[in-house]
Amino acid sequence: MEPDGARERLAAWLEELGLVEHLAEAGLPTMVRDDQGRAVWTDPGTGAELSDDQVAELDAVLHQEGSDPAHAVPVPLLQIARQARVHDELLTSAWHSYESLARLRGASVERTRFAVHKAAGQHRLLAVTGPAGLMVPDFQLDATGEVRPELVDLLEPLLAAGMDGWKAWAWLTRPAALAAGLVPEQAAASPDPADVDVVRRAAQRLARTVAGTG
Template sequence: MTPADGDRLATWLEDLGLAAHLGEAGLPTFTRDPSGLAVWTEPDRLDELDRLLHSVGSEPEHAVPVGLVVLARQARLRTELLASPWFTYDTLAEVRGASVDATRYAVHKAAQTHRLLVVPVEERTIVPAFQLLPDGELRPDLAPVLEPLLAARMDPWRAWAWLTQPAALTLGQAPERAVTDPDLTDLVLHAAVRLAETLSRDSTSRQDR
């Protein structure tokens, strides 16, 4: 692939908003030199990269790299989730009026018993606020929803999204809000259990391969 071809490939990825996700997908990345030309980290892999990115669909020349689209969507969702309220050990300790050590212990214990969702962010652990009462204690109405999902080892980011994003199943409400509606409580609990069962089956299937 010529430098001009590599530049066109880079421009295509930029136009799709996917260039920033190449490294996360384990693919060659690029920067722009002072003249604006794309400089790839592994230019010898560009033919392979081009084939890979255009390998989906019946018309490869018009294909969109689905894997990168998924990564980009996940990145946007994580940004949205991190824009919602959450606590660190320190800030949760302030709300609870407890020491940081006592709060850390309580969080770990609740997480181990599948009653609290904790999410790793870089080198720290955060606690999404939706699952807590104003005084920082656990919402008892969420425990039956959290327990099957967390026991099934659902990815924390996916669990956070599933619980807090509006869903057609719950009439456009987020499951964590719908569970407070007596008309929807059983539906949310059933959905959580079924999802947990699916996760467990998928995990077992992967282990058996």
């Protein structure tokens, strides 16, 4: 296939998969279309346009997953794209700033800030840093703004193991394979002790994996 055809084919493939915007995050050459709609591939290190050989090498790298290169998909890129989608979904879910949590608790912002940092330091509260600053996901809180007691057995092992806060948020609030498809934060409040035990053990197993001890 002619060089421009190779560039276009690779660009069209990644556009169809919705992965073009995630190339830079994966440390790969990036692609934009010029005024004529031509795919322009750029080396992230030099800022120069890729040569024909470099495009061919990139094509080979992205098609190396799976036993059938013709139908392979770039798994690492797909994982990055999925993480980005989950991140965006979490941002649209309920969460608190220091100010909104202070109002919920009926406390001052200063007192709330101190309490949040103390609880997070004890691995008993999940807090992440987002576009607006510190965010406290609402799912873990009761009606008074305090951490739901039944979640402590899930939060402590995951956070103590050093699990990324965004990943912990996603794992706790979505059906989890390790937890037999249960949503951990929901199952933790189940009246069925078996469900509670399943998610507690799942959190412990995941924590050992994160810490590299399991």
